[in-house]
Amino acid sequence: MMKSKVDVAIIGGGIIGLYTAYELAKRGVENIAIYEKKYLGSGSTFRCGTGIRQQFGDEANITMMKHAVEKWSTLGEEIGFPELKMSKTGYLFLLYDEKEVEQYRKNVALQNSHGVPSEIISAEEAREIVPSLDISEVIAAAWNPTDGKADPFVAVHGLATTLKNMGVVINEYTEVKEISVKDGAVEGVKTSKGDVKSDIVLNAANAWAKILNEKLGISIPIEPYKHQGIATEPIKKGEIKPMVVSFKHGGAYLTQESNGGVIGGIALKYGPTWDITPTYEFMREVSRNFSMIIPALKHVAIIRQWGGYYAETPDHNAAIGKIDEIDGYYLAAGFSGHGFMLAPSVAEGMADLIIKGASNLPLSFYDPYRFQRGELREQAIQMG
Numbered sequence: 185m186m187k188s189k190v191d192v193a194i195i196g197g198g199i200i201g202l203y204t205a206y207e208l209a210k211r212g213v214e215n216i217a218i219y220e221k222k223y224l225g226s227g228s229t230f231r232c233g234t235g236i237r238q239q240f241g242d243e244a245n246i247t248m249m250k251h252a253v254e255k256w257s258t259l260g261e262e263i264g265f266p267e268l269k270m271s272k273t274g275y276l277f278l279l280y281d282e283k284e285v286e287q288y289r290k291n292v293a294l295q296n297s298h299g300v301p302s303e304i305i306s307a308e309e310a311r312e313i314v315p316s317l318d319i320s321e322v323i324a325a326a327w328n329p330t331d332g333k334a335d336p337f338v339a340v341h342g343l344a345t346t347l348k349n350m351g352v353v354i355n356e357y358t359e360v361k362e363i364s365v366k367d368g369a370v371e372g373v374k375t376s377k378g379d380v381k382s383d384i385v386l387n388a389a390n391a392w393a394k395i396l397n398e399k400l401g402i403s404i405p406i407e408p409y410k411h412q413g414i415a416t417e418p419i420k421k422g423e424i425k426p427m428v429v430s431f432k433h434g435g436a437y438l439t440q441e442s443n444g445g446v447i448g449g450i451a452l453k454y455g456p457t458w459d460i461t462p463t464y465e466f467m468r469e470v471s472r473n474f475s476m477i478i479p480a481l482k483h484v485a486i487i488r489q490w491g492g493y494y495a496e497t498p499d500h501n502a503a504i505g506k507i508d509e510i511d512g513y514y515l516a517a518g519f520s521g522h523g524f525m526l527a528p529s530v531a532e533g534m535a536d537l538i539i540k541g542a543s544n545l546p547l548s549f550y551d552p553y554r555f556q557r558g559e560l561r562e563q564a565i566q567m568g
């Protein structure tokens with residue numbers, strides 16, 4: 185039986201909804217419920233490329249990600265789930281012309297000023313890190329050894345198990361049809377399994393956030409775009425430890441999983457659309473571009489290809505904050521290609537915002553009203 189009254193109702197059982205529930209429960213909020221229309225992780229989270237990086241080109245994302253990496257590094261231990269580990273295998277951005285190098289020098293200087301130990305290295309040094317790279321046209325690379333990756337399946341499983349132990353109620357296959365509002369304040373949620381009262385509602389529905397907002401007359405531009413990923417047959421284990429990025433090769437990002445297979449994607453997107461069927465065009469382009477970066481990949485087959493949503497805003501930065509028109513209504517959605525990595529900081533910020541009305545993290549950068557005011561942020565560095 186679903187509870188008919190909760191203190192905080194969270195819409196969306198992706199990494200953002202789950203992690204925020206955890207931060208709220210940790211701060212002593214007792215009566216929390218998550219509503220997920222399918223199963224946990226079924227949105228973008230289980231389709232993500234596992235990457236976690238601090239190499240952004242703006243202060244807010246660098247600050248959020250530096251903090252997120254600290255949290256990713258200790259989460260498994262904190263929740264007694266040692267399988268949940270961030271592997272600090274680094275991010276390597278391959279650079280092919282002077283203009284790119286100049287831009288990355290600026291990014292690295294900014295990252296260094298925030299304590300991120302990134303650096304510009306030579307093509308030969310890049311090949312020492314990834315022996316199978318073709319560096320014939322690479323002139324330099326931006327490298328940060330404290331970036332890395334984590335497994336979204338383990339993260340969701342670890343958080344969900346912990347939340348259940350903490351008394352958070354997770355309602356899967358329960359769709360929120362609308363958010364009920366009375367006298368300018370949220371009253372609760374109407375779900376496919378019944379109505380629930382709650383004075384606080386968090387919309388963490390990412391690609392679908394706009395549907396619920398529009399029913400309330402709130403217009404925040406978050407659109408679903410189809411992006412895809414692939415996994416290959418294994419190559420020699422340990423060949424590609426970091427996430428390797430090349431904007432010259434279709435905005436490619438790729439890394440090797442523990443079984444030796446390579447996963448990643450390129451920046452070929454479709455939309456806005458709700459169709460996430462994998463395309464032949466993507467498979468062809470990803471094969472072509474990946475093989476130019478790592479020639480050994482010419483000899484292996486793609487064994488899996490999937491589509492998923494980047495929930496995109498016009499500046500590729502999320503919309504996070506309190507919705508002014510409706511008391512008790514909060515939004516954390518529109519994470520493009522970097523919501524998995526940001527989740528620990530977004531969750532902490534959102535929990536503080538809900539409980540204390542403010543956060544020490546730079547959440548104002550993600551102000552959902554910036555679009556209305558025409559104050560777009562610098563585009564976040566995005567791959568895929």
Ligand SMILES: Cc1cc2nc3c(=O)[nH]c(=O)nc-3n(C[C@H](O)[C@H](O)[C@H](O)COP(=O)(O)OP(=O)(O)OC[C@H]3O[C@@H](n4cnc5c(N)ncnc54)[C@H](O)[C@@H]3O)c2cc1C
Binds near residue numbers: 225493494524
């Ligand atoms: C191919 C690909 C590669 C990516 N690679 C990376 C990467 O390397 N690193 C990274 O950080 N990010 C990456 N991302 C992005 C990342 O996956 C997302 O930003 C992140 O998972 C967003 O998490 P979320 O919890 O906000 O959204 P989601 O995981 O989409 O969760 C939202 C949930 O809300 C549910 N929902 C929607 N509407 C309702 C409703 N009305 N009622 C109840 N439930 C509802 C959905 O079913 C969904 O499960 C990638 C994404 C894709 C598609």
